[in-house]
Amino acid sequence: MSNLATRKGTFRPLMLLIAAALVIGAAGSAGAAGIPQIVHARQIHFKTLGKTAKSLRDQIWRSHPNWNVVANDANQIERLASALPSWFPAGSGKGHGIRTRASATIWSQPQQFARAARRLFNRAKDLNQAAAGRNLRALRLRIRALGQACASCHRRFRAHSSWW
Amino acid sequence: MNATGATHERVRVWDFPTRIVHWAIVILFGICWWTGETEHMHWHRIAGYGVLGAILFRLGWGLCGGETARFRSFVRGPAATFQYVRKLLGHDRADPPSPIGHNPLGALSILAMLGLLLTQTVLGLFAVDVDGVASGPFARWVSFATGRRFAHWHAANFHLLLALIGMHLTAIAFYRFARSENLLPAMIHGFKWRTPSAGGPYFAPWWRAALLAAGIATCLALLLNIRW
The missing domain is CATH 1.20.120.10 (Cytochrome c/b562)
Incomplete structure (x- = not known):
């Protein structure tokens, strides 16, 4: 259980970073072509x-x-x-x-x-x-x-x- | 005007109601144009009612007015119109066909003008502006989309009217320069120069015009629910 929690803890900031990059990328492309x-x-x-x-x-x-x-x-x-x-x-x-x-x-x-x-x-x-x-x-x-x-x-x- | 000497006399051709209606339409059309372009829709609507009233009056006057105003006296069939055009453009220019009132081509122009103006005002009664607020008095019976469609037809018909007005002015210029006949002053003061033998047309009494105008104004006020 604790091992899983640690893994979750390390992955969460990475996932957030990827999600943020995707959102910013999408917004940027909408600004150019939208x-x-x-x-x-x-x-x-x-x-x-x-x-x-x-x-x-x-x-x-x-x-x-x-x-x-x-x-x-x-x-x-x-x-x-x-x-x-x-x-x-x-x-x-x-x-x-x-x-x-x-x-x-x-x-x-x-x-x-x-x-x-x-x-x-x-x-x-x-x-x-x-x-x-x-x-x-x-x-x-x-x-x-x-x-x-x-x-x-x-x-x-x-x-x-x-x-x- | 053909002022060649004592053989011609000044004959009254256009009565007062016909001239007033003509120039009222000119002025009201200008007001409608400007107010429509600049989105002064309250005044556009009022001027439009004026045009509708003037057109209805002219149609009524075409049935019960003076001789030169009556449709019966100037609307001709295709054969007579074609014959007139042949004479107008043919070799016998020295003997131009000159009816005292409207000629057969002018009659066609008048029918087209009255028809388009009537269409224009009726389309305007149902039209809705983009904001949904400025609308014709009958717009409440149609949806927003239908009202917008009426507004687009109103705009398209306006371009047809502009084309017809262009033709009308070109025809006046043609008679002025190609046939030396100045039609404009007659529509202002009502008189033309003619040979005495031609005789003058008959005119309707003023009270008939007043009754017709009052009847149309009352009907429009009731129908359009005009609040002053």
Whole structure:
């Protein structure tokens, strides 16, 4: 028993070292070749955000909104809005073989982008509060404010789609 | 304008509602374009309602308006259109075919323009923006994916509209430089120079336009649930 324990004791640091080397190696290769995946994941996050915002907006048009749906959607919007800055690591812009409308100004004006993301997060928090309070009037105003935060950020940090 | 002397007189061709609708569409189209490009979707939606109202009015005015505005007076079949094109491009240029209102080719252009603009506004009613918040008033009846599809069709149809507007402007330039007929001022002040024997078209009373406009505005306000 003691012999086994000694063997385990000597092998454990070695195993940890190998595992750490593998993780670092994998992360390094992801950093070099993983930008299309990062962009793809970002696009999925934004689609989820849009889909969730629409789901919530559809509820506020109803005479009797489903408040559970509203609460879930508002929670998810806040969660996604808080994670949004992490979707834009440095170097994940254009020129990596995947189409993206992320403007170069995101990385050339990081403070302004951070401020725009913060604004969205604050508005998402306000929306979540209105959802928790089941206040339909406040919810209508705050979903509009959320949309304004989206649009103002797109104006500045989302590249133009048109060909002219 | 053909001001060759006393043999021509100033004839009223376009009534006030037709001209107002024409220039309202021009202005509202510009507003829609700019607000769409810059993501001012609240104003985009309002301007879009304006375009829809103007198109519906023009369609109604084409049925109950003055002579030059009525579809019955200017929409021609393929044979008449082909004959007009032959005359226009043929040897008898000295005797150009000149209907008082829209010519048969212009009629085709108007039908295409009204059709594309109506399609554009209807697509916009169901369209959903990327953020899922800015949407047309009927977007709540479709899913996010379908609403996005409507938005993409809205964008594709916009390019068709730009092409058609390009053709419209080219045709105006063609009449101005190849046929010495300036169409633009007539759409501003409503008059053309014609021989007295040609006579003038008849016009509908103003209250008919007012009734039509009020009816369309009321229907749109109810249908689109517009909150001012």
